[in-house]
Amino acid sequence: MKEDSAQDFITEEYLLNMGPQHPATHGVLRLVLRMDGENILDLVPDLGYLHRGFEKIAENRTYKQFLPFTDRLDYLAGMFNNHVYCLAVEKLLKITVPPRAEYIRVLVSELNRIASHLVWFGPFAMDLGAITPFLYAFREREMIIDLLESVSGQRLTYSYFRIGGVAQDLPDDFIVQAKAFCEYFKPKVDEYDTLLSKNIIFIKRTKNIGVLPKELAIDYGCSGPVLRGSGVAYDVRKNEPYSVYKDLSFDIPVGTIGDSLDRYNVRIEEMRQSVRIIEQVLEKLPGGEIMAAVPKVVKPAPGEAYARIEAPRGDFGFFIVSDGSDKPYRLKIRAPSFSNLSVLPELVKGLKISDVLAVFGSIDIVLGDVDR
C-alpha cells in the first residue's frame, strides 16, 4: 500500500522558456531551463535574436563608413566600440593620434564606462527585487549622457571618434562640468553601498551564488569584471596599455572567489576608479590638435591588425584584414559579452530559478554585443 502511494506521487522535469520577451533577460535573449521544481538542472542560452551581420556589412563599407555601425554593437558603451575600431584601423594605417585626442578619448571612454556600469547596476538591483536603485542609477547616468551629448551631439550612439582622432574638440565648459560631475558622483557610489551593497538580503542573495573558479573563467575566455571577480588581475588597460593609460594611475579591483557578490563589488569599485582616471585626465589634458593627418580615402596597405581595449564588459577586440582596397577584406569582432555569457550554463547548475537572475545580472551582457 505504501509503495503504491509513493508511486502515485511522481514528479516531472519540465522545460521553462525564459525570453526572448522576459523582464529579466535584458534584451532579446532566450534561456531554456530544464527544471525540477524550483531547481535548475540545465540551462541553454539561445542566441541570435539580435544578429545583424555587422562583420559582413563591414566588408561592403569603406573604413570610414563602417564607424557608425560599431556604435550599435555594445550599445551601452558606444565610445569603446568606436575606440577599438579606430585603434585597429590606425594600426593598419600606422597613424599616431595627437596627445590631446588621446586624452579626450580616454576621458569620454571612462565617462561612458561609468554610464555603462550604472545601466548594469540599476537593472541588477531590479532583478533582485530592489526597484529604487534602478532610478538612482539612471539619475546619475542622465548627467553623464548630457555630458557626452554636449561633446558628440548624441546620447547613445556617439560616433564621436574618427580614424586618427576625434570628431570635434570639447565644448568650452566641459571641463568644469565634468569636474562638477566627479564631485557629485563620488558620494553617490557610497550611497549605493548603503542602499544595496551592505543590505543583508542582497548579500545573502549574491554571496556564494554562481561561483566561477579562476581556471574555468580563463578556460571560457571570460574577461572584464567577470574574470577579475574570480581573482585574476587582468585588465587590458594595465597588461597591454593602449592610448594614454600608462600615464594614468588607477587600481584594478579583483574579487576573491568569483561569486556574484565579487563581480558586483568589482564593478562598483571600477566606477570609483573611473572617476579617478577622469580627474587625472582633466588635470593633464594637453592642448594641440585633435586629428592626425588622415588621407581622405582610407586605403591601408595589405596586411592585418588586431586591436583590443578594456570595454566595460571586458576584453574587446577588432581584427581587420586589408587587401589594399578601401574596404576591409575581413573584419572580426571579439565581443566580451559573448564569451562571458557562454559560462552561464556552468554557473547556474543546481541553483534555484531566482539565482539565475543573480548570476545572469552579475555577468552583465549586452545582446547587441553578443549577437553582433
Add this chain to the structure above:
Amino acid sequence: MITVCVSYMFNLVSLFDLISNLLLNVWMNIGLPVILFELIKKFVVAGVMFGLLSVTVMFLIWLERRICARFQSRVGPNRVGFQGFLQPVADAIKLLAKENIVPQDADRLVHFLAPPIVFTAAFTAYLCMPFGPGLIALDINLGILYIFSITTLGVMGILLAGWGSNNKYSLLGGMRSVAQIVSYEIPLILSVLGVVMLTNTLKITEIVDAQKSFFDWFIFRQPLAFIIYLIAGTAELNRTPFDIPEAESELTGGYHTEYSGIRFSMFFLAEFTNMFMVSAIATSIFLGGWHGFGFLPPYVWFFVKCFAVVFLLIWFRWTFPRMRFDQLMDLGWKALTPLAFVNIFLTGIMIFIK
C-alpha cells in the same frame, strides 16, 4: 448647533442611530414590516463599508505611488484630479475597458473563479474590524480568528489562479504563494496569541479596550510579538522583500501573469485591501486601535495609525531587495516561528508570576 455637530463627529454611532431611527419612523408610518427594514439596513451598512474601503484602497494606491516616487526622486502621478488623487480611478476605468483575455487551454472555470475568491476574502475580513467605538459591522467573540481565517482563504484563489492559467510561471508563482502564506500564517497567529493571553479574549473590541492609555498599548508589553507580526504580515501580503510569488523579474508577475482587465484589477485591489487589513490588525492589537490622544475623533486616530503602519510597509517595499524562496522559508520556520513560541512562553511566565 456647532457643538452638536462636533459631538456627532466624535460619536458616529449615535449619528447613525439617529438617522436609522428617523428612517425607521418613516418606514413604520408607511406600514412596512420592521424585519425588512433591518434586512435593508444590513445591506446598506455593507454597501457603505464596501464603498468606504474602496475609497481607502484607492487612496492607498495613490499614497504608495506618491511615496515611492519621492523615495526614487520622482514626482509620481499628479495630473488626474488634485495632486493626482483620481489617478487610481482613471486606472480602474482603464482596466474596466480592457479585454478579459483567457489563455488558450486554460481551465476556464478555475481561471474565472480565482479573482473573485481573492477579492471577496480580502473584503469580507473587514466585517470584524472595529474602526471606532461601536463602528464594527459584526462584533463576534472570535474576531481575530475570523479575520485570520478569512484572509488565509485568499490563498486558495491565488493557487487557483496559478493552476488555471496554464502557464508555468503562474503555476510557480501560485505554488510559492501557498507555501509562503501557509508558513507565515503560523508565526502571524502565534505572535498575536501573546496579546490574547494577556487580555483573555479573542474579541477585537475588548483587546482594543484593554489599551486605553498610551503605555497600555501592547507594542510596549509585547514588542517581540509586534516585530514578528510585522515581518510575517509583510510576508502574508506578498510584498517586497517577500514578493516572491509575484517576483516580476523572475516570474513575470507570477500568478496574475495571465490576467487582464477587471480580473487583474480584482487581484490588485485585493492586494491593497490586504495591506490595509494587516495595518488595521497591527493598529487594533498593538497600537491601541481607536484610542488616541483626544482632539480628534476615534476613527480618525484609527486611520492615522493605520496609515503610519502602511507607510512602514511602503518603506520596506521600496528599499529592500527580494529574498530567495528557500531563505524565506528558513526565516519563517527557523527564526520567526521559534521566536513566536519563545514570546508565548515568556508571556506565560509573566502571567504566572503576576
